[in-house]
Amino acid sequence: MHRTTIAFALLAPVFASSARADFFQFSGTLTNGYSVQGILETKASAPVSFVESNPSFPNAPFATQYLEYASMSVLYLGSTVASGAPVVGGISYEAYLYTAFNTSTLNLSALDLQARNPGAGSDPYYFISNGVAPDATTVAYGSTTFNLFLFNPNGATYTYLGSTDALAVTAIPAPAGMLAFALMPLVRRRSR
Helix, strand or coil, X not given: CHHHHHHHHHHHHHHHHCCCCCEEEEEEECHHHEEEEEEEEECCCCCCEEEEECCCCCCCCEECCCEEEEEEXXXXXXXXXXXXXXXXXXXXXXXXXXXXXXXXXXXXXXXEEEXXXXXXXXXXXXXXXXXXXXXXXXXXXXXXXXXXXXXXXXXXXXXXXXXXXXXXXXXXXXXXXXXXHHHHHHHHXXXX
């Protein structure tokens, strides 16, 4: 009985630290057979609701305020056609990065994110934005659907691929919380 009490006392901080999820998965099924999925990791100091954008546009890379990591994959008919992580270690390699996110309601009200890795050069790349209309004109974030484009930097051409009204967001349990749940059967077994 005494060992069980000690084990739960040791696990209590692990459960407490997993109360605020820092990892979030977003996804959406778009028209024309496309879909997107990705991961956002917030910094420990991020407020519940925030807007992340480039403070010195168009300069990149830049240090982010609230996002530690961001990745996105683009799929066509279920097969991955592109993926990348434009935010790594609190550094955004994407000049156009924009995220308006409320972590308590899981509301991703604005997103401008590309599916390519740092140092990808001037190759064409996919991006999703609800600040760019299907005709490739810039609009206020949230005034259009989330639109997926293939952008060719060499000719500055946009190819509209599909859209969705919303992106679904789910919290991913913190690794420490998952570890605690995994250890629970061992604690119970050992106390007997």
